[in-house]
Amino acid sequence: MQDMTLMRLRNWIVGSGLARGDRLPSERELGTLLGVSRAELRKALIVLEAEGGLERLVGRGTFLAKQSRPARGSGIEGVISELAESTGPIDAMNARLVLEPELAQLAALNATPAQLRELRRLSNAMRVAATWSSYEGLDSEFHEIIASAAGNSLLQALHRMLNGVRQIVVWRRLETSDPGPDPGYHSFDEHEAILSALERRDGAAASAAMRAHLQSTLAAMTTSPAG
């Protein structure tokens, strides 16, 4: 399993709405926000800095890099942004519908207790998300942990690309007004159903719950063309 903090930080940045060159909260604040110690957060920041995504300056703060293309990152980032330009939201959701139910099924077999605990935490956090963008970050993380729990590194990599494309596409239709999801948002209970199936190690139920979740999200996208 990979570094959970790094994953959370990546998704927080995505959900934060920060643009290139913007300043991140201080390490101490960000650690509190993510619920991790400063040292643990620091480990993730070091990796992002080495990838070229961040710039850290003593006495000033931590900034998102100005360059869009990481010079020596994993290379997957460039492919993602490239794909995002020729992909629509509907295609992205349909691709998720193909991949993620199967990932959920595998995750039901292979998820570790730590991963299940993390999913539980995220499920609760999403219910009280104050803004849509913070919700998006948590949601991305939820699905990514399921992908990593599936135990197939290749499928996980494909899902990461897919999720990256989806995040870019979602960004495009983010409105400035951002009140956050209302308490009755359909995804809350759907996430709960997925998580419950994973905890029961019921692969078929997990797969079905994931499919239902994505289909209801897709339906919401097509009926209310907010984007």
Place this chain on the structure above:
Amino acid sequence: MQDMTLMRLRNWIVGSGLARGDRLPSERELGTLLGVSRAELRKALIVLEAEGGLERLVGRGTFLAKQSRPARGSGIEGVISELAESTGPIDAMNARLVLEPELAQLAALNATPAQLRELRRLSNAMRVAATWSSYEGLDSEFHEIIASAAGNSLLQALHRMLNGVRQIVVWRRLETSDPGPDPGYHSFDEHEAILSALERRDGAAASAAMRAHLQSTLAAMTTSPAG
């Protein structure tokens, strides 16, 4: 690369004569060797670990990863070769089992007559392939056309990555003796079944045929590990 410690660590590893899987000195020793503090060394180790070059185990030590990580291109090819190193043949086949039946179902709805004709040509050509490697090329093309016929550019891109990884993995275990598939090779009829379902626009049958095809290939891989 601006981090001097990281550079020194990389060079030390190269000059150390250590092989894959070997254990590095402890953080405290290595810090003394390189003349840096443990924290500073640790920063470099974190980066190398995130890059996949190291594995660190509490209570045991720090080890060179089994796979090396040479420099890579930045495009999709680099991502493919990167993924191929951390993916086994079984994982690759399982990923195909997730993706390709769904692609076949979509292709049954959306394939153009020209695509069906091309698939027909490939199916015939594969039956008379003189060598395994030429057969592999035709087979890759067959599956890639189905992916493109599905009509979802994102899924097609994912499949292209998947197919790239599979080709690398398959090549690895190619023997020098290469008589080509014998006339009774199971895939011939399975390809025919897929193509037939596509021509009938029968999505369910196409999906089932594709799944059966991949499963029989996976079974052949697991029973006769020679390839």
Place this chain on the structure above:
DNA sequence: CGGCGCCGATTGGTTGACCATTCGGGGTGA
């Protein structure tokens, strides 16, 4: 009134001690 400089708050960076995990060796009992 304007420029200069100091001072403190804030930031990322560093340090040393401490914690959790793993492994192996020696003692103990069957």
Place this chain on the structure above:
DNA sequence: TCACCCCGAATGGTCAACCAATCGGCGCCG
């Protein structure tokens, strides 16, 4: 004699305190 268990050393992981650099405001002085 062998198996088991326990304990201590070694290892990577974590933490809280402290350091150095930076910036902004305030006051002093020209």
